[in-house]
Amino acid sequence: MDIxxxxxxxxxxxxxxxxxxxxxxxRACEAIFVGVSxxxxxxxxxxxxxxxxxxxxxxxxxxxxxxxxLWFGAILGVxxxxxxxxxxxxxxxxxxxxIVGATAGLYMITYFVSNAxxxxxxxxxxxxxxxxxxxxxxxxxxxGALVVAVGVISGLVYFFFSxxxxxxxxxxxxxxxxxxxxxxxASFGYTVMSRMSLLIGRMSFLxxxxxxxxx
Amino acid sequence: MRREVxxxxxxxxxxxxxISFFIPLLGDAQNRFSxxxxxxxxFAVWLGLLNLTKVSLEKITRKREGWQYAILTVVSLVxxxxxxxxxxxxxxAQDPPVSxxxxxxxxxxxxxxxxxxxxxxxxxxxxxxxxSASYRAFRAxxxxxxxxxxxxxxxxxxxxxxxxxxxxxxxxxPLFNQFADWIMTYxxxxxxRAIMIGIALGIMSSSLRIILGIERSHVGxx
Amino acid sequence: MASTIATILLILVGVSLxxxxxxxxxxxxxxxxxxxxxxxxxxxxxxxxxxxxxxxVTPDVERLYDALEELRPGSKVLVSxxxxxxxxxxxxxxxxxxxxxxxKHDLRVIVMGLWPQGPQLANLAIExxxxxxxxxxxxxxxxxxxxxxxxxxxxxxxxxxMGTQFKRMFPQDDRRIPYDSIxxxxxxxxxxxxxxxxxxxxxxxxxxxxxxxxxxxxxxTMGAGNTAVQAPQVYPYLRAKQLHGLLxxxxxxxxxxxxxxxxxxxxxxxxxxxxxxxxxILFVIIGNAAFFTERRKQE
Numbered sequence: 001m002d003i004x005x006x007x008x009x010x011x012x013x014x015x016x017x018x019x020x021x022x023x024x025x026x027r028a029c030e031a032i033f034v035g036v037s038x039x040x041x042x043x044x045x046x047x048x049x050x051x052x053x054x055x056x057x058x059x060x061x062x063x064x065x066x067x068x069x070l071w072f073g074a075i076l077g078v079x080x081x082x083x084x085x086x087x088x089x090x091x092x093x094x095x096x097x098x099i100v101g102a103t104a105g106l107y108m109i110t111y112f113v114s115n116a117x118x119x120x121x122x123x124x125x126x127x128x129x130x131x132x133x134x135x136x137x138x139x140x141x142x143x144g145a146l147v148v149a150v151g152v153i154s155g156l157v158y159f160f161f162s163x164x165x166x167x168x169x170x171x172x173x174x175x176x177x178x179x180x181x182x183x184x185x186a187s188f189g190y191t192v193m194s195r196m197s198l199l200i201g202r203m204s205f206l207x208x209x210x211x212x213x214x215x
Numbered sequence: 216m217r218r219e220v221x222x223x224x225x226x227x228x229x230x231x232x233x234i235s236f237f238i239p240l241l242g243d244a245q246n247r248f249s250x251x252x253x254x255x256x257x258f259a260v261w262l263g264l265l266n267l268t269k270v271s272l273e274k275i276t277r278k279r280e281g282w283q284y285a286i287l288t289v290v291s292l293v294x295x296x297x298x299x300x301x302x303x304x305x306x307x308a309q310d311p312p313v314s315x316x317x318x319x320x321x322x323x324x325x326x327x328x329x330x331x332x333x334x335x336x337x338x339x340x341x342x343x344x345x346x347s348a349s350y351r352a353f354r355a356x357x358x359x360x361x362x363x364x365x366x367x368x369x370x371x372x373x374x375x376x377x378x379x380x381x382x383x384x385x386x387x388x389p390l391f392n393q394f395a396d397w398i399m400t401y402x403x404x405x406x407x408r409a410i411m412i413g414i415a416l417g418i419m420s421s422s423l424r425i426i427l428g429i430e431r432s433h434v435g436x437x
Numbered sequence: 438m439a440s441t442i443a444t445i446l447l448i449l450v451g452v453s454l455x456x457x458x459x460x461x462x463x464x465x466x467x468x469x470x471x472x473x474x475x476x477x478x479x480x481x482x483x484x485x486x487x488x489x490x491x492x493x494v495t496p497d498v499e500r501l502y503d504a505l506e507e508l509r510p511g512s513k514v515l516v517s518x519x520x521x522x523x524x525x526x527x528x529x530x531x532x533x534x535x536x537x538x539x540x541k542h543d544l545r546v547i548v549m550g551l552w553p554q555g556p557q558l559a560n561l562a563i564e565x566x567x568x569x570x571x572x573x574x575x576x577x578x579x580x581x582x583x584x585x586x587x588x589x590x591x592x593x594x595x596x597x598x599m600g601t602q603f604k605r606m607f608p609q610d611d612r613r614i615p616y617d618s619i620x621x622x623x624x625x626x627x628x629x630x631x632x633x634x635x636x637x638x639x640x641x642x643x644x645x646x647x648x649x650x651x652x653x654x655x656x657x658t659m660g661a662g663n664t665a666v667q668a669p670q671v672y673p674y675l676r677a678k679q680l681h682g683l684l685x686x687x688x689x690x691x692x693x694x695x696x697x698x699x700x701x702x703x704x705x706x707x708x709x710x711x712x713x714x715x716x717x718i719l720f721v722i723i724g725n726a727a728f729f730t731e732r733r734k735q736e
Contacts, residue, residue, distance in 0.1 A: 004324065008332040015336035019343055019473050031284035032291045033333040034267070039295025040330050042264045043322065044553035045257040047303045047315060049590045052609055054254050062615070073251035077258025084265060090217050093434050095255050097221030098228050100425060100433045102252050105232025106597065108422035110649040114679065115415035118653065119408050122677035144401040148676070151405020152412070159413040176409065181359045183406025185366025186398055187669045190686060192345055192371055194527065194665035196480065196713035197687040199342035200706045201526025202335055203481045213439070214484050236654075246605060249598040253591030253606070260590075312613035314587070316557045318564060326557055331522040338523035342713070346476045347469040350461075350720035354728045364721065371718055374688045375711040376490050389493040396495050399672055399685075408673040 002210075009210040012202055123152045151179040221434040229426035268292065298322055366402070370395050443485035447712065450478050454719055461727040472720065479716040483708040490691075490707045497675060498692040501660040501682020504633065510543035512632040513625060515657075517647065518548065518555030518562075524639035524664045525558060530690040530703035531662035532558065532637055536566035538697045540575065545621055546583040547631065549607065551595055551642045556587050556611055579612075581620045587611035593646040600627055600655040627655065634659040644671050648679045662689060 014029035054074055058066040076095040083092035127149060129141035157169065158176030165173045208214040231248055235241035267288070274285040302315040302322040315322045355361040372378035373395025382390060424430035454475070457467055508514070516535065520528050539546050548559040563583065566572055577583060586607040589595045598605045603625060604616040616622055624630055634657045638644040644661040648671070651657040658681060663671060665686025674680045684693050687710045690703030 004328040008328040011329065011332045012336045015333060015340065019340065020470065027281070027284050028287055029333060030337075031287035032329070033337060035288040035291030036295050036325065036330050036333065038264050038267050039292045039299065040326065041260050041553055042296060043299030043303065043315065044588055045260045045590055047299075048553075048588045049253060049257040051303070052587075052613075053250075053589065053606070054257075057608060069247060070250060070254065073254030074258075076251060077255045080255060080258045080262055081265070083262060084269065090435070093217070093221045094224055095258075097224040097434055099252060099255060101225035101228030102232055102248055102594070104225070104422035104425040105229035106593065107418050108229075108233050108426070109236045110593075110654070111415040111418045114649040114653045114674075115411045116419070118677050118679060119412055119415075119673055122673075123408065144397070147401040148405045148408070151402055152408045155406055155409025156412060159409065177359060178362055179402055179406045179409070181362040182366040182398065182402040183410070183669070185363040185368075186370045186403040188363065188367040189370030189374065190665040190669050192349070192367070192714065192717050193374060193686045193688065193710065195342040195345045196710055196717075197527045197665065197706070198335065198339040198523055199476070199480050200484075200687070200709045200713070202332075202339040203477075203709070204484060204526070204702070204706065205332070207481065207484055242601060246598045246601055249591060249594040250605070252594045253589060256590040256592070307613065314611045314613070316560065316611065318560055323557065323560075326554075331525075334521065335523045335525070342480070343473045343476055346717050346720060347472045349717050350472050350724045351466065351469070353721050353724060355725055356728075364725075368718060368721070371714045374686075375707060375714050376492065377711045377714055379491070379493070380711075392493040392495070396497075399669065400496075400676070403669055404672040404676050407670055411670075411673055
C-alpha cells in the first residue's frame with residue numbers, strides 16, 4: 001500500500017470523524033492542520049517574498065547594485081512584530097496605518113471605476129436590443145436588459161435608507177428586495193454546488209487515489 | 216506621536232495611490248509603495264506564526280485545557296518549518312537552483328499528503344452542514360423566502376443536468392439549463408450589481424474618511 | 438458490476454427517503470447524522486457509476502472558448518492560480534483542461550499565483566497536462582513554452598505593480614532563473630505584452646481584483662474560472678464585458694472540458710454533483726412539506 005496516500009487517508013478520515021461527534025482524533029488532526037498551515041504559509045512568504053524579493057533585491061546575487069529602498073518595507077515589517085510586546089506594541093500601528101492607507105487609496109479608485117462607474121454605464125443601455133443585420137427585436141435580450149435595469153434601480157432604491165420606504169419609493173424598494181432574494185437564492189444554489197464539489201473531491205481521493213476502487 | 220504619525224502615514228499612502236491614477240508621474244512612488252506592502256504582508260504572516268507559537272507555548276506551560284493538542288500544533292509547525300527551510304536553502308545551493316515546491320521535494324510531499332487532505336477535508340465538511348441546514352432551516356415562511364427558495368431550486372437543478380434529465384421523456388431541449396442560465400445572467404446580475412454599486416459607494420466614502428483622517432479606528436482612535 | 442451495485446444502492450437510498458419524509462411530516466425529524474449519511478452516499482455512489490451525464494455548454498463558457506480560439510499559436514497567456522487545495526475539486530479540472538488546450542494550441546503559458554498554494558497547484562496541473570501523449574510528443578521546454586513565476590505577496594498590489602513591470606514583483610521565476618534570462622519573458626514587460634489573462638479564483642485576491650486592476654486599469658483581456666461560491670458575484674463584470682467568459686464551479690469545469698474536448702475530473706464528477714443536488718433538493722422539499730403540514734395543523 002502506498003504509505004503517502006495511506007497517511008493522507010488517515011488524516012482525511014480523522015477530520016471526517018467530527019461528523020459523528022467531537023473526539024480526540026479530530027482534535028489531534030485539527031491541531032496538526034493549524035501547525036502545518038502556519039508552517040506552510042511562513043515558508044512560502046519567506047522564500048518567495050522575504051528571500052527572493054527583499055533580500056536578493058537588496059543584495060543581488062549577480063553583484064549588481066541593490067535596491068536599498070526595499071529596506072523601508074522591511075523596517076515597517078519589523079515594526080509590525082512589536083505587536084507581540086505589550087509595552088511598545090503601539091508601534092505596530094505604523095505599518096498597519098501604511099497598509100490601511102494604501103488599501104484605502106487603491107480601493108477608492110478601483111471600486112469607483114470598476115464596480116460603480118462601469119456597472120452604471122452598462123446598465124444605462126438601450127432597453128430594446130435589435131439584431132444588427134435583420135433589424136428585428138431580439139426579445140430574450142430585450143426582456144433581459146429590462147430586468148437588469150429594473151433590478152439594479154430597485155435594488156439601489158432599497159439600499160437608500162435616508163428616505164422612508166413608503167408609497168412609490170417603498171413599492172420600488174419592495175421590488176428591489178425581490179431581486180435581492182432571487183440573487184441570494186442563486187447564490188445559495190451555487191454555494192450548495194461548491195460545497196458538494198469539495199466533498200466529491202475528498203470522496204474521489206478516498207475511493208480512487210487511496211483504495212483504487214474507481215478506474 | 217502615537218496617533219499623529221500613523222495618521223500622517225495613512226494619508227500619504229492613501230493619497231499616493233489615489234492621485235497616481237490621475238497623475239502617472241506618481242506611478243513610480245506607487246510601485247515603490249506596492250513593494251513595501253508586499254514585504255510588510257510577509258512580516259504580518261510571520262507575526263501570526265510567532266503569535267500562534269506564543270499562545271500554544273503558554274497553553275502548554277500553564278497546562279490549560281487541550282494543552283496536549285497545542286504540543287501537536289507546535290511540533291507540526293516546527294516540522295513543516297524545518298522541512299521547508301531545509302528544502303529551500305539546499306535547493307538554493309544547487310546548480311541550477313531547485314525550488315522548494317518543485318515536485319519531488321519533501322515540502323511538496325508535505326503539501327500533497329498532509330496539508331492538502333487536512334485543509335480540503337476541513338472545508339469538505341461544509342457539504343454536510345449545508346445539507347443539514349437545508350433540511351432543518353430552509354423554509355418558505357413568506358413570499359421573499361419563497362422567491363429565494365425557488366431561485367435556489369432552479370439553479371441547483373438547472374446548473375447540473377438533473378431537471379433536464381427528468382423531462383427527457385418529453386423533450387431534448389435543455390429547458391432548465393437555459394432557465395438557470397437566464398436567472399444567473401439577468402436577475403442575479405441585477406441584484407449583484409445593485410449590491411456591487413452600493414458597496415463601491417460605501418468603500419469610496421470610507422476610504423476618503425480614512426485618507427482624510429476622519430476615520431481613526433485603525434490607529435486606536437474613535 | 439460496481440456500477441450496477443451503486444445504481445441499486447442509490448435507488449434504495451431514494452426509496453428510503455420516503456420513510457424520512459413520512460417521519461419528518463409526522464413531526465419526528467431525523468437527526469443530522471442521518472442526513473450526513475445520505476449526502477455521503479449521494480456523493481460517493483455515483484463515482485462508481487458509468488452513466489453519461491449530458492452536459493450542456495452555456496454561453497459564458499462558449500465566450501471563453503471563443504476568446505481562446507482567437508489566439509494565434511505563440512500567443513502569450515498569463516494564468517494566475519489564486520486558490521488553495523480545498524477549492525481544487527472545482528478549479529483544478531479547469532486548470533488541467535486549460536493547460537491541455539493551451540499546450541495543444543501552441544500557446545505560451547506564464548503561470549503565477551497570488552495565493553501561496555497557487556504555484557504548487559499549477560505544477561500539478563502542468564504535470565497532468567504533460568502526461569497527455571500529444572503534449573508529451575511536443576517536447577515542451579520550460580522557460581520557452583511555459584514558465585512558473587511563483588508566488589508573490591501583496592494581493593492586489595502585486596497586480597498593480599505588474600501593470601508597470603512584471604519583473605518588479607517577479608525578479609526571478611520559481612526555479613530562481615532571473616527574469617531577463619527567461620526566453621519566454623524576453624519581450625514581456627507588462628500586461629500590454631500578454632495576449633490573454635486567465636484567472637482561476639476562489640476568493641480574494643482573485644477575479645474581482647484582476648478585473649479592477651489588470652482589465653479596467655491596464656487594459657488586459659481576461660477570462661476566468663471561479664468556484665461556484667464566487668461565480669455569482671462576477672456576473673456583472675461578465676455582462677459589462679470586463680470579463681471574456683466565465684467557468685463557474687464544477688458544472689463550468691465539465692462544460693469547459695466538453696467544449697475543448699478534454700474530458701477529465703469535471704466530466705467524471707458531474708454525476709455525483711447531480712445526485713448531491715437531488716438529495717439537497719429533496720431534503721428542502723421534505724423540510725418544507727413538514728413545515729406547511731405543521732402550520733396547517735396550527736391554523
